[in-house]
Amino acid sequence: MGAAARGLAAALLLSGPLWAGEVTITSAHGDLTLTGRIAGYDGTYLEIESPHGPVTLAYAGVTCAGDDCPPRDGYVPTLRLSGEPVLSTLLLPALLTGYARDTGLTLKTGPEVDAATPYILQDKGGKTLLTVRLRAGSSAEAFADLMTFETDIALTYRAANAGEIARAAEVGLDIGPSSDRSLILGGEALVAITSPRNPQRTIDPAALIAAFAGRITDWQSLGQEPQPLTLHLGPAEDGQVEAFLALLPRPPGAEITHHATAGDLAAAVAADPGALGITPLRATGVAQPLGLRDSCGLTMVPRLAGLKTQDYPLTTLAFAIVRSHRQPDVVRDLLRWLRSPAAQLIVRRAGLSDQGIAPIPLDDQGERIAHAVAIAGPDTSLRDLQAMVSLMLDHVRISLTFRFANGTTDLDVASAANLRTFALAIRNGAYAGRDILLIGFSDAEGEADANRDLSAARALSVESALLTLLGTLPSDVRIGTRGFGEALPMGCDDTSWGRRMNRRVEVWVGD
Incomplete structure (x- = not known):
């Protein structure tokens, strides 16, 4: 981020939280x-922390003592957001502007107390409906703000880690x-970047991991003349840097x-x-971006479809994590x-891939189908490949993809969010009269038969979770599942991210 954006981030820092002190409810x-x-407080119900977790009470039926008690009359809600500067000070204002335009509201900005600059949403009559306050900081700081009641929504470039999940559970x-x-x-x-004077144009993901893990220290290991390899990243507290480092052995x-800054x-x-560096695609500047080409011969390019499906292995997601449903x-x-x-259009204009569900015709997947055939091992038969392609010929893949922890049927954070998006689309009639097929795949670790069974179990687990969200499946929607194990790898199994790419359930929609 440049100096101007950092200056904007500093100008938007809050002087203090809205609800940081304790109150007593009787x-x-x-x-x-x-x-x-x-x-949380929605104007009617109050959510307050307790030793047993959050408790929700009707505010009209209790008394409240303390400086942070919401006013009884004339209450104007304030939405507090904190997190990554690109999200909190660049994307979020654009989204607020679009929301105001689409809903007939007016978005006002201006200096207020302590030099903070909140955004104010007003109706046509000039009545203030919402004040929005922003705090720019790292993903780690945003998670900390959630746990200390200093923000309502955290804007992060990564999911919470195990330590943050445990600390959050304590409150x-x-x-x-x-x-x-x-x-x-x-x-x-x-993307990986090098100097334009460096002849490297692609890099094996396994070699990229090995370099940042300290196992490759010279370009000679990558087929060049001897030359020491130096490593570069953005700020250590940046969420995207943290997401990349999480792929490495511990410690790196x-x-x-x-x-x-990304410019630096x-x-x-x-x-x-x-x-050799890692940076967002939007910030390569005068450096040379490298393509990813693994030892299995699959080239991975950061195209929109690959970002939507997260088939591109260095996809980082921007999350909005809501503290309270109240x-x-x-x-x-x-x-x-x-x-x-x-909203998704605004996200695309900001340089991110949107989360709208998009079809991916089979004609656009020729390379990965050919790759699957070319590297199919002895445990993947021609009959398996024919059965898989036969199903795909009658369906169109959509961009929603579900991924899992190693050896489990547990969805990761992004996949759980994708599942809610999918359920909403089904409920809203987007797939009325359509046939939905959930196709599971696995990595190649372990026995092929076990992997085929695990891929089928993952497809069934997605179906079960989807039906749980829906309650009742619309009568004009049909869902089926299949598992093809190792039959369609998205990457080599020699890296953790290659194996993660391969452990997935794809969604294919027919007539």
């Missing part, structure tokens, strides 16, 4: 007293993979130079023929609007 008859911080907040609090705003590609084991990173890499009507409406085509 029931009308005095037989119930709770002391804690307010987790009654579920932000784990199965939580329904996460909304995906969009996706962004990371290599000396890495971290740069304050690209300039430093471009000036050093021995440099939100004012205008906030709930804003969150619903974020799924709309108008």
Whole structure:
């Protein structure tokens, strides 16, 4: 991020949280007293922390003591957001502008107390409906703000890690993979970059991991003349950097130079023929981006379809994680609007891939089908490949894809969010009269028969989770499942991300 954007981020920092102090809630008859911080308030119901987790009470039926008690009359809700500067100070204002335009509201900005610059949504009569406050910071800081009641929505470039999930659970907040609090705003590609004076134009993902893990230290290992390899990344606290480092062995084991901004990173890499860096695709600057080509011969390019399906292995997702479901009507409406085509268009204009469901015709998948045939092992028969392609000929793949932890049928955070998107689309009639086929695939670790069974079980688990969300499947929608195990790899199994790409359930839709 450049100096101007960082200056904007600094200008938007809040002087303090809206609900950070404790309040004491007492029931009308005095037989119930709770002391804690307010987790959410929608103008009618109050959610307050307690030793047993959040408790929701009708505000009209209790008394409230403390400086942070919401006013009884003239209440104007404030939505607090914190997180990555690109999301909180660049994408979010554009989304707020679009929401105001689409709903007939007016969005006003201007200096307020303590030099903060909130966004104010007003109706046509000039009545303030919502004040929005932003705090720019890292993904880690945004998660911390959720746990300390200092933000309502965290804007992050990664899912919560195990430590954050555990700490959140201590305050009654579920932000784990199965939580329904996460909304995906969009996706962004990371790319490897070198100096234009470096002859490298593609790199094996396994070699990229090995370099940042400290196992490759010279370009000679990549087929070049001897030359020391130097490593470069953005700020250590940046969510995208954290997401990439999570792919490495712990600890990484290599000396890495971290740069304050993406511009500084690209300039430093471009000036050093021995440099290798990782940066967002939008910020390559004068550096040379590298394609990913694995040892199995599959080239991975950060195209829109690959970002939507997350088949491109260096896809980072932008999450909006909501602290409490107890939100004012205008906030709930804003969150619903974020799924709309108008919102997705704004996301694309901001340089991210949107999360709208898109078809991917079979004609656009020739390379990966040919790749599957070319590298099929002895445990993948011609009959398996013929059965798989026969099904695909009668269907069209859509961009929703579901992925899992190794050896499990547990959806990851992004896949759980995709499942909610899919359920909503089915409920809204997007697939009325259509045949939906969930096709499971696995990596190649372990026995082929077991992997085929596991891929089928994953497809069934997605179907079960989908039906749980829907309650009742519309009578004009049909769902089936199949599992083809190792038959259609998206990458080599020699890296953790290659194996993760292969462990998936794809969605194919027919007539």
